[in-house]
Amino acid sequence: MAGNSTEPRHYAVLLFEGFQALDVFGPLDALNITSLDNGIRLSIIAPTLNPVSTKPPPLPIVNLKPGWGFSESVVPTHSYDDPPTNIDVLIVPGGLGTSHCANIEPTVKLARKLYPEVKYLFSICTGSKVLAEAGLLDGKKATTNKKRYEETTRPYPQVQWQRSARWVIDGNIWTSSGISAGTDAMLAFIGMVYGREYAKAIAKRMEYRWVEDPTDDPFAAPEPSS
Template sequence: MKTFCRSLHGLALGTLLIAGQLVTVQGQTEAQKANANRTLSVGYILFPGFEPLDVFGPLEMIFSMSYYMNMTLATIAETVGPVSARPPLHYMAPNEPPMDLSYMINPQVVATHTFETAPKLDILLVPGGTGNVALEQKNDTKVEDFVRERYPELEYLLSVCTGAITLARSGVLEGRRATSNKGAWAQTATHGKNVTWVPSARWVVDGNVWTSSGVAAGMDMAYAFLRELYGDSPLNTLMSNVEYAPHTDASWDPFSVVHNVPGANKTRSLVDCVGPAGFTE
């Protein structure tokens, strides 16, 4: 039988007081201590046809952390109100009829701000989804324009899945390393000027820009990101509460092999065993 030893973390390491009061945790860096004692403004971009888990996966972790850490959230779209995840009409190839996926269910997220009314942001997250394909086919650049305009004031910019296409089209990825959904690699890697697209990566960090591989990889990136912001506590406890075991090796990427991405690392096992955050075998 395997046994797991819990590494020291959580409330036993220090003091966590909610609602803006002093937070101190043993082992935090000075930057992490500062983050724990300020309010971070988080923005999430929405567009018709966003990929649900690109939004909800990282948002679950951010939401859970907001129990301890002061944060604000703005959901941002072209107009205020419900934004549907159902894919809009788009073309898979030239000279083919448009894909009509209107028979799919219609989950929605309410946008609280428009691109014009969004508050000052510290962190901006950009999801992927077939919706950004539709936007590109219509030459609609509102999302990229917003990213380009706001990037200079951001502390961090994150994309999940094909959200990296938006970052590339905005020009933010020029001269940077990045990754994206491996199932859409052939399409994604054609975007951007002077972008080093990393074929085997669960997520990539280049300066203050974080990009993840496809869909579920956004949760692993979000864990690594929040760990950088705040340290292990109370993050690892929260991961156990939501019963999610994050992959912590950014270079582990079996889906680059599954999807035959050129340059993929085929020397590693496609199977990876992970355990609860903060535990070692």
């Protein structure tokens, strides 16, 4: 597929201990397939150059059974201290690691630093907490994981949180609902860049039933009882 100079070329993902695997790998797999036809590249940014695990560190509200060790690790390409330049799309996943602000404080600081330089900011699941903590969602519409909706949104009343949305676009910021919704949102992003039919072809190659309507949210957070 022929590209043009306005298409995003450089994608980067911010990782932290306890990120949710599908938040990252769902959208990235759609981009993996997209990369077969287009000149795009990926940077993986983590606190250090050591492998970063989906297993969260000890956190006050995360109770793991003794001996729990089922996790995956990813090798980063860059550290927070030396991030890449010329990022077009910055991807921020969620996961149990977002449960405590101290764990994601370095991620919050880097997201805040990098945002003015990127073309698009894209969060999945509770990755929106990182953006909200950074002040990047102030006054904007956004969504998050509906299972953890109340605990994620309550500290940030300045954000226009959407209870029923598979994903939300406000300016150059995309926020998606929980976990699998990130793949739907990324396919929509691919459709914006390369066309809807191309995005549908990517979904077909993935054998994935793409939810194309961002308002189609079977997991919508109920309104609080009065």
